Amino acid sequence: MVTLQTQQEQAESVEKLDRQIIVILDFGSQYSELIARRIRETQVYSEVLSYRTTAEQIQEIAPKGIILSGGPSSVYGDRAPHCDPKIWSLGIPILGVCYGMQLMVQQLGGGVEQSERGEYGKASLVIDDPTDLLTNVNDGTTMWMSHGDSVTHLPDGFEVLAHTDNTPSAAIAHHEKKLYGVQFHPEVVHSIGGQALIRNFVYHICNCEPTWTTAAFVEQATREIRAKVGDKRVLLALSGGVDSSTLAFLLHQAIGDKLTCMFIDQGFMRKLEPERLIKLFHEQFHIPVQYVNARDRFLAAIAGVTDPEEKRKRIGHEFISVFEEESKRLGPFDYLAQGTLYPDVIESADTNVDPKTGDRVAVKIKSHHNVGGLPKDLRFKLVEPLRKLFKDEVRRVGTSIGLPDEIIKRHPFPGPGLAIRILGEVTEERLDILRDADLIVRQEINRNGVYNDFWQAFAVLLPIRSVGVMGDQRTYAYPIVLRFVSSEDGMTADWSRAPYDLLETISNRIVNEVKGVNRVVYDITSKPPGTIEWE
Template structure:
């Protein structure tokens, strides 16, 4: 099934993922990609609309990031948020300058109802009947001169150009952050852009995703065998249930019991998957091995690396047996993982080179190459809340 799509270009904001989550909450599919993707990529993506994220940088700094020029030539709506608004202004002939006063935190702006972006969206009205919005600001620079054919659609005393628009080309910029919950009507603004202005269809539904994912798994795996490391957590559990629905007994799960689960949780995992769902599960008690290597370690990232390393060692030993096959039974050729979208972004960003490594994930390491197995990641494009819904 072909979905409507929103392309989010990441300039390095810490809250870019929130933009994507808000768009997904509107049931529209979106992807985050680095801001320096090629014009050819932008043209081939097939976006219904484009959102430019914020950034800690200034648009007038040397070697500052700019949006691909192609986005302004595609004929699709574009929304710039904070830095995204500023780079849009500068690239299209406006002017951005350092502000005399940094604006950070709650702010009240007057939204002009003649804009398609803000029409009938307001927290309250002032004495003159003008719509007012409570928003979250985080900027030092600001647009001081509009690009040709743009108009001001929101303002306050500190930021006279708090939002602008070229309604003909459907280009919009907001200096505030609609993606954060502090902007009370931020979701309504993003939905107005995505659903009404971009005309994207709200066809990103988890119930439909199951059907599509099952079909993709069947097509990818065929009649081959799959191994999955089952931790008992949400991600690997949902991945296991989804893959089992698609290929049944072609899936074998390896449950590495490292002794770090809650009391009786290991037994609960076995009861759920082996007992109720009838998934083939091999349980490996590796408590002594894990506890021995973790003894005396207090630094969280060091613990994560040890757990990841030891998990790989235990899992490799079991996977090697399953890969070899027994009694004339062919071995496994696929490794399934419960990798989700934030794992990819936080671990260095396969799709977003601007992402900063926050913590390591053994899910996205070199395990498939080490084992000589093909990779199956059915949850790779989903956020955690979408996985829970699934």
């Protein structure tokens, strides 16, 4: 049976990692993992655990520091999530962020109440104490606020480090106990001095050393793969993207011919992609790939399905079914390897479910076929060495083990493929239309030398038709949406200001060359409130 890691398993998995660890207790913020990513940028490992992790479990992990995340609750609410109060006596430096700061204040005897005026968005931070946590953070720097509650009075021993016009206690500290809190979100890119603050906490307060490097990860992952797999065989779900390709190289380096790569052509790939992938791995990488043509059965599995969650789940189940069938032919295999990443786990998991009430603290965004779509009776054991990495970290790992730029710099492509870039029902006709439109997008951004300017750039097909005019004749055809975004890790994203000339060329080519399309529009929505993919 496959389940998400239990609280105890999480603690045990962290214990195996480098001892230079910062632990983040998650209270339901959609951006808790951004804190982890910012810490990793300082070359110190960090991992997110449930807020229910006990003080004893934290002691076993022996982190150098603890960060309490933000969250959507109010600390005085009936069902507000609380951490183990014993953590305040562990002698480990603690930083509370937004809700985490309010919880710290409340549990240590201070006061928190709903503010007359909330504070959302940019705020200028006035620094009262420029030492310790706020060393090298400029007075007046911009920090990102998002709170409706505020601290009314501090616990004994705490003092104010900084304030804003609306928040008298924007940053606080108990220097002797090394307890700190900030009412803003230093992890988001909008907080100009946020990374400096995080570095201060990691290096000056927690006394960490920069041990989280690409080379260290590759060495550790290789060691753990060999220890876990032993003399067993592994089946890899290869898609050709940077994640599964990096995983293929890493596994091949670790276990050699015990690895079998299988590429399942589900019929939702981009134009000419299956042929390109097989040739690349066979001829250039010398890694054998088993090709399985399952286009008809995947299309049949989602025939008539319009709900995006149902679509993803059916595709996920079909993947597993095909793997099981093909593994009997090629196997036996004990392990299934997947290129699951941290953001996949984050967005798929119903994290922090209250065991008494069943209430979710964090909200599931969408299922990923390699996480949320796994059936309970899965026969394989999973090997997911990249599960704790962000996309940019995977790229660095891929570069370090010899993957070419053709793969390393490839834009992320969803596991369900074009099936979730066609809204509503997926048909052969719509797939053909979207493949042709998508090919034009890729050709033009490459021809103009701007491919690497975007995190992702792709086309979406809407299941509606609109009136147009071509050659003095009325048309009734589909619209294509162009979605170009910039991002660092896929957790948040901004729409890209693509050159008008480029957009014009792409639009003209699509309406002239792709039969069934008479309109092209451009998506100017950031994430949040939207997601990068439309489904």
